[in-house]
Amino acid sequence: MKKVSVYMPGFFACLMVCWIALSCNQANKKLPEDYELATAWADLTNFIAMTTPANSPTFASRCLGYIGLTMYESVVPGYPGAQSVATQLNGLGALPQPEKGLSYNWQLALNAGQAEILRSIYIQTSDQNKAKIDSLEQAFKTIYAEQAKDNAIVERSVAYGKNIAQLIFEWSKTDGGHRAYLRNFDKQLVFAEKPGSWKPPLFAQSFSHFPLHPHWGRNRTFLAVDSAIEPPVFIPYDTTPGSAYYQQFKQVYEKRKILTQDEKEAAIWWSDDPDVTFTPPGHSYYLATIAIRKTKPDLLKAAETYARMGMAVADAFRNCWKWKFEFFTERANTFVPQHIDEHWESFWPDPPFPAFPSGHAIQAGAAATVLTSLYGDHFEFTDSAHVGRPKDEIRDTEFKARHFNSFWEAAEETAMSRFYGGIHIPQDNERGLEKGKIIGNNVNGLHWNK
Known part of the structure; x- marks a missing residue:
């Protein structure tokens, strides 16, 4: 595995602050700000890139494209003034829309989508890194599930985010760079x-x-x-x-x-x-x-x-x-x-x-x-x-x-x-x-x- 200890104090400090904040939020029942949810996943994304063997600037850039797109597409239906960009991209096509008349928690959708795309696109990363993905996903899920107070909303939101991630990942496999670290x-x-x-x-x-x-x-x-x-x-x-x-x-x-x-x-x-x-x-x-x-x-x-x-x-x-x-x-x-x-x-x-x-x-x-x-x-x-x-x-x-x-x-x-x-x-x-x-x-x- 790559040596990362030299890099911990600057960038990794943000990730550690995020984990501490999550722990405190769970104890105090305080919801994270929306931007904190997004940046926590961005921090972990960069940590995975930094600590995954055989990574390269080319492969990392590709991963960021799919990870960032997944974040956006997993929440955009919750904002009436915004729209999906999926049909404007090179061969992706329309993505599924939420079921009409049903409620969703978009923080849960983003959380599930980021975990799913990270696990999929960095399948070669270490078991320790996969455990970090699972842990961050579960920490946020616990927080937002308590807010939702409706298990049907929780499961529906999680399923939507994961489905978006899976479809984007399937599209990624046809671009010519799939598993290019090999x-x-x-x-x-x-x-x-x-x-x-x-x-x-x-x-x-x-x-x-x-x-x-x-x-x-x-x-x-x-x-x-x-x-x-x-x-x-x-x-x-x-x-x-x-x-x-x-x-x-x-x-x-x-x-x-x-x-x-x-x-x-x-x-x-x-x-x-x-x-x-x-x-x-x-x-x-x-x-x-x-x-x-x-x-x-x-x-x-x-x-x-x-x-x-x-x-x-x-x-x-x-x-x-x-x-x-x-x-x-x-x-x-x-x-x-x-x-x-x-x-x-x-x-x-x-x-x-x-x-x-x-x-x-x-x-x-x-x-x-x-x-x-x-x-x-x-x-x-x-x-x-x-x-x-x-x-x-x-x-x-x-x-x-x-x-x-x-x-x-x-x-x-x-x-x-x-x-x-x-x-x-x-x-x-x-x-x-x-x-x-x-x-x-x-x-x-x-x-x-x-």
Whole structure:
């Protein structure tokens, strides 16, 4: 199992607070706020992602898409002004509606749906994690069942939430990414041989000489329109000193010499390696949780926030991987030693897949676009996700909380962190943010209201 102890104090503290609050609520008969129900499940979702073996940013993004969608679809019938987005998605179709004339408890429906989709989509997780899912589900069920005071309402609501989750999970099994953790690397893959193509790095995060999920770009997108987005424009390969392509790598090379301490802190903060964190899309899901906890919205808006976020980062990663393997481009650790300085090494090790465009940038752009639409252009917040992690001794850098005045400010730093790390050239990040914004706007453009 992954080592997660280094990560407990920051993110895991929220989960522990949730458990304590649940215990107190049961003792005092006090109902949790609706946003507390939604964020408790989001916390556990990220904990499962962080502690499940063979996880990856690609697989995690996909999971978040289905988990967030399930949260929304399990409660939307309870809000007359809102509507399901199921028929607007890529092949899902209409989902069952509640029985007319009968009462439902939508908190119970959400609770059951989240437990069911988590158990299904992370079937490979540990027995300890499955027990956590069961425990959280039962804790909330006990609280809301006492409120309902009608066993028929309880069972009907639970059944509805589970049914929604099961139908969405069945749809997920046909997207091309089902149980993809069993095939992270294709050892039969034949690399493209061309100037400037990706090569297995010597200074790397993974020992694999094969790139991660090379076929991910064939997966079905949540929104059909996202699969038709035009590919980003790429600066043509040219090793001539002074050429546009050469200058992209020269900027990375020069930046490595003058990194400030704050830039080093940004580089390690947003690395979000799957071995020790909840991955980059999980970090975006966590930012959604920050927004929800700060504003304390009703159950519908909280669920819609996670649905928009999940589908946005899922489609961002799918498109990013499609383009990564179409362009199949090198990173600075290949170009710089060959054409600028043979002794150069990046601040951060390379991930095991091609460079263009940046996965961090595209998913951050999609996430910022979604959150800005829901919570405004000027949303001040502090990201404490990694607070408490031990100092990175290799790079002599601490994990310090990051403060932002907007979601786009956070997205831009996410992208720049990869430039600081020396693993992305500027065009990787710039094109990633641009395409992420398109994907986020497509998700925002779904008809969420009647």
